[in-house]
Amino acid sequence: MSSTTLTGIIALLFYVGTLLLQRRSVNLGSARSGTRAGTLVAGFIGVAAHFYSAGSLIYRDTAYHFGVTEVSTLIFAAITLLTLLSNIRRPAGSLILAVLPLAILSILFSLIVPSTYPPQHLDTGIATHVILSIVAYSLFSIAALQSIFLAFQNYQLKHHHVVRVMRLFPPLQDMERLLFELLWAAQILLSLAIAAGFLFVSDWGAQGLAHKMFFSLLAWVVFTGLLVGRHVLGWRGTTAIKGTLTGFGLLLIGFYGSKFVLEFIL
Structure with missing residues (x-):
């Protein structure tokens, strides 16, 4: 075995x-x-x-x-x-x-x-960048899905609607807390992935890497602002949902935008 x-x-x-x-x-x-x-x-x-x-x-x-x-x-x-x-x-x-x-x-x-x-067959530095990026993007994806669910849950509560399926999920406060913990973990990994990219990637023209890095940096700024706002100003609810989806949207543009250009335009 x-x-x-x-x-x-x-x-x-x-x-x-x-x-x-x-x-x-x-x-x-x-x-x-x-x-x-x-x-x-x-x-x-x-x-x-x-x-x-x-x-x-x-x-x-x-x-x-x-x-x-x-x-x-x-x-x-x-x-x-x-x-x-x-x-x-x-x-x-x-x-x-x-x-x-x-x-x-x-x-x-x-x-x-x-x-x-x-x-x-990759160098250790490049492999580290790839692994960190994959896990960070995946955690951001899960956070985005969770923010959509939170938006639905908030809507139901504000309009006094109780859907039976809602009772199968954890309380709203627990879900929101986990959302920000996911964002913190994903942001740390994204920061490390960006740092590893600058350290170990030499050919930025390959596979639209410069385009991906640009939008990754924009997303990093958005998520940093959201996390600081949460810590300092207590942002939650709609602000947290919009910030999460905005940052995730930038990551999607960085990934799929470069693939679209490479595969269908160039």
């Missing part, structure tokens, strides 16, 4: 254990520190194994693999880690119950479905 498979199975077992502990806590209506600590310990062991499994999937046989299988499990490892860290400061068991099943599916997908993405 390979180390990738072994650590993936370990992650699965500890994630299932974390879910059972959290479900038991919810059913008993218990917020005891012992139960919560056990849930967090099991979760962190699982996420450590998850990261190892994801890393060994991405870099194997002296090459990097950036297929959907590899990238998806890495992204969900990052999201799970953020959820657990969020739960340290303030209990958010409903988020754990929402995120961990998706993380489990991502591991099963990575262990069962073979990747057909061709291996990439």
